[in-house]
Amino acid sequence: MIRVLIVDDDFMVAKVHAAFVAALDGFEVVGTASTGAQALDEIGRLGPDLVLLDVYLPDMTGLEVLRRLRATGSPVDVVVISAARDVESIRSALHGGVLHYLVKPFDRRTFEDRLRGYAALRGELAALDVTGQGDVDRVFGGTRGGAAAAVVTPKGIAPETLELVRRALGAAAGDGLSASECSERTGLARVSARRYLEQLVAQQEADVRQRYGTAGRPERRFTLRPSAQG
Known part of the structure; x- marks a missing residue:
C-alpha cells in the first residue's frame, strides 16, 4: 500500500x-x-x-x-x-x-x-x-509523464470543485439533488452549486428534471448519469 x-x-x-x-x-x-x-x-x-x-x-x-x-x-x-x-x-x-x-x-x-x-x-x-x-x-x-493538459472549462468553473459536486451527486439517492441540497452537502453557496450542477448537465454528465409539488414553483432535480460515475 x-x-x-x-x-x-x-x-x-x-x-x-x-x-x-x-x-x-x-x-x-x-x-x-x-x-x-x-x-x-x-x-x-x-x-x-x-x-x-x-x-x-x-x-x-x-x-x-x-x-x-x-x-x-x-x-x-x-x-x-x-x-x-x-x-x-x-x-x-x-x-x-x-x-x-x-x-x-x-x-x-x-x-x-x-x-x-x-x-x-x-x-x-x-x-x-x-x-x-x-x-x-x-x-x-x-518518471516523466507527458505535460498535463489543462481542462477547458467555462470561466468561474474550477475542475476540482466540479469533481466535488459530481461526487456529491453520484452519492445521492435515486431522486438526485436539488441545488439547495447540493449546497448543504458540498459547502458551496446555493447559486454556485446550481452553476456547477448545470455545468454537469451541459457536459452531458447529468440530467435535470422538474419535480412539481403541491404549491409554489417546481423544483429542479439533478441526477448523475451512470456513465459519469467513476
Whole structure:
C-alpha cells in the first residue's frame, strides 16, 4: 500500500485530491497538511511514501518545503500539484527530484494516470536487481509523464470543485439533488452549486428534471448519469 500525504492550503481541493487517491487501488491517504511547517512535521511523523505538494502555501512555498526535505536527506517521493506555471518553479521542482509536476487545472484521468505510473515505477524498481541500460532508460522514462493538459472549462468553473459536486451527486439517492441540497452537502453557496450542477448537465454528465409539488414553483432535480460515475 502506497501511503500518501496531501499538502494544500485549500481544504476543498485537498478533500477532492484525497478522494481521488482513496479511489485508486494500492493507495491510501495517511494525512493532510495546509502549511509548509505542518507538511514537514507530518512527513517526519508519518513517513509517507509519496507527498502531493502544492507550491502556494501560507508560510513558505512548497518548493522551500522540497528544499528542506532534500537538505535533511529525506527520500520521500514528491509530486508537485500547483497552479504555478513559471519556469523557475518548474526548474526548482526538477532540481528537487520531483517525479511529476501537475499544473492546475487538470482532470481526474490525468491525476490517476500519474499516480498509476508512479505505482508501476515503484513496482519495477522493487523487482529489479542488476539493471542494464534498457532497464535504466525505461525507469527514467517512466518518471516523466507527458505535460498535463489543462481542462477547458467555462470561466468561474474550477475542475476540482466540479469533481466535488459530481461526487456529491453520484452519492445521492435515486431522486438526485436539488441545488439547495447540493449546497448543504458540498459547502458551496446555493447559486454556485446550481452553476456547477448545470455545468454537469451541459457536459452531458447529468440530467435535470422538474419535480412539481403541491404549491409554489417546481423544483429542479439533478441526477448523475451512470456513465459519469467513476
